[in-house]
Amino acid sequence: MVKEVVIVGGGTSGLILARELGRRGVVATVFESEKKVGIKADRASGILSASGLSKLGIDFSDAIVNSLYGASLHAGRRSLHVRAEKVQAYVLDRIKLAEICSREAVDAGAKVVTGKRIGPKELEQFSSEGKIIVGADGGLSAVARWAKFPPIEDHVLTFKALFEKSERLIEDEVDLFFSERFASGFFGWAVPYGKGTVELGIGTRSGSWNSAEAFRRMLKEASVREAVGEGKMADSKASIIPIGTRSVTAKGNVLLVGDAAGQVKATTGGGIIFGGACAMVAAKSISRYIDNGEPLERYDRMWRKLYGNDLSMHRIIHAYYSRAGEAGVEKLLWLLNILGMENFLSKYGDMDRPSVMVKRFFLRNLAD
Ligand SMILES: Cc1cc2nc3c(=O)[nH]c(=O)nc-3n(C[C@H](O)[C@H](O)[C@H](O)COP(=O)(O)OP(=O)(O)OC[C@H]3O[C@@H](n4cnc5c(N)ncnc54)[C@H](O)[C@@H]3O)c2cc1C
Structure with a gap:
């Protein structure tokens, strides 16, 4: 019997999953509640590592707003400045990125239905028809609630604004501000878009x-x-x-990907790279289920094996800087300066995968 796949949510995770399924010969239907994909995507920022983007295989060049080479971290009176020779990250137009992902999904054979919100009634119907259901519907996932997945315990509230006619001097680096006086449990950021526009944003613990x-x-x-x-x-x-x-992301015929699964870097809140990478794992798991009857639940183990350690390390770093507060982060920046970590991070830093950075650190010390 041909299994049908229903993806709830036309964000990057759902669309990448649909594209990957299409390329494996599995037709999926994506349901997006908004009239167009990406309409609300610009509530978020679009800073994506160049290395992570290359792994997602999105033809993102039309969405580039700016290229970033470095960052300055600020706490109290200390700053740590990291700058690489090559582009480290891109600022992407989130609406254009969603449109590109949607086009790539449709080209691969997926159907994208916009203006259709999926609720419990539709989910019951899909389930009774034996469809595979994927919740790619964001952090407040209706699919996760309906299928009674365990909750995501922690959230950060955000606010961001664009500033125009800016006279900011450095146009290819971001600034991050750590202080519990304004950004309790997270940080503030300033991201240059180039041509006199800067995005200022903040996250604060709910x-x-x-x-x-x-x-x-x-x-x-x-x-x-x-x-x-x-x-x-x-x-x-x-x-x-x-x-x-979430402690569980696959149950029976239901999977969760992206923000719905909490596949987010706790340090920065960035979720596109890991959400997209896990969507690729979900596509593999679904096609194995269809071809060989491998249980869908394997998806949970598969993505955690590949990315679980890195996401845990992000959570540990986030827990550290949240607890340390401004004075603690200020001390840490001082220590990193003294240890010459500015140079190390400039050369070997990896925005997404702390485990890769730790390996580089030990390999470098072994080589010394
Ligand atoms: C302020 C801010 C800044 C950020 N900055 C970055 C960054 O720089 N880099 C980065 O990688 N990440 C960033 N993120 C995180 C990033 O936006 C998310 O990780 C990413 O959008 C997750 O993609 P997703 O497809 O899993 O979910 P979403 O983007 O949330 O997409 C879910 C989709 O599902 C739709 N939907 C929801 N419910 C239903 C329903 N019942 N029926 C049908 N459709 C439904 C929604 O309309 C939406 O289109 C930021 C987030 C915020 C809030």
């Missing part, structure tokens, strides 16, 4: 102040105002980032 209030507090800082180059605030949006993976 349970502390709301994100708009945190943003207003952050803007009082002189270093933050300097980072936006005294530009004029043009557009603002609030959202939420799930921090922490």
Whole structure:
């Protein structure tokens, strides 16, 4: 019997999954609640590592807004500056990225249905028809709720705005600001889009102040105002980032991918690279199920084997800097400076995979 696959959510994770299934000869239907894919994607930022993007195989060149070579981390009176010779990351237009992913999915044979919200009634129907259901519907996943998956325990509330006519001097590096005075349990960021536009954003732990209030507090800082180059605030949006993976992501005929599964770097909230990589694993698992009857639940083990350690390391680093507060991070930056880690991170840093960075660190020391 031909198994049908229904993907709930036309974000990057769902669309990459649909593309990968299509390339394996499995036709999937993606249901997206918004009228067009990507309409709300620009509530989030689009900083993606060059190395991670190359693994997702998206033809993203039309979505590039800016290229980034480095970052400065600020806490109290200390800063750590890291800069590489090659492009480390791209700032992508999130709406264009979603459109490209949708085109690639359709070209591979998937169906993308927009303007259709899937609720419990439709999910019951799909299930009774023996369909494979994938929840790619974000951190507040309706599929996860309906199928009674364990919850994601921790979230960060976000607020971001664009500043135009900025006189910011450095246009190819980001600034990150750590301080519990405004960004409790997370950080603030300034990302240059080039041509006088800068995105300023903040994440704050749910349970502390709301994100708009945190943003207003952050803007009082002189270093933050300097980072936006005294530009004029043009557009603002609030959202939420799930921090922490679900303990179960596959059950019976239901899988979760991307933010719905919590496949997010807890350090930065970045979820596109890991969500996309896990979507590729889900495609493999679904096609093995269809071809050889391998249980769908294997997906859970497969993605954790590949990416579980890195996501755990991100959670440990996040827990450290959340607990340490501004003074603790300030001390850490001082220590990293003294240990010459600026040079090491400039050369061997990896935004996505701390495990790769640790290996490089030990290999380098063995070679010395
Ligand atoms: C402020 C902010 C900044 C960020 N910055 C970055 C960054 O720089 N780099 C990075 O990698 N990540 C970043 N992220 C995280 C990134 O946006 C997410 O990890 C990524 O969008 C997850 O993709 P997804 O497809 O899993 O889920 P989503 O992008 O949330 O997509 C889910 C889709 O499902 C649809 N949907 C929801 N419910 C239903 C339903 N019932 N029926 C049908 N459709 C439904 C939604 O409309 C949406 O289109 C940021 C997030 C925020 C909030």
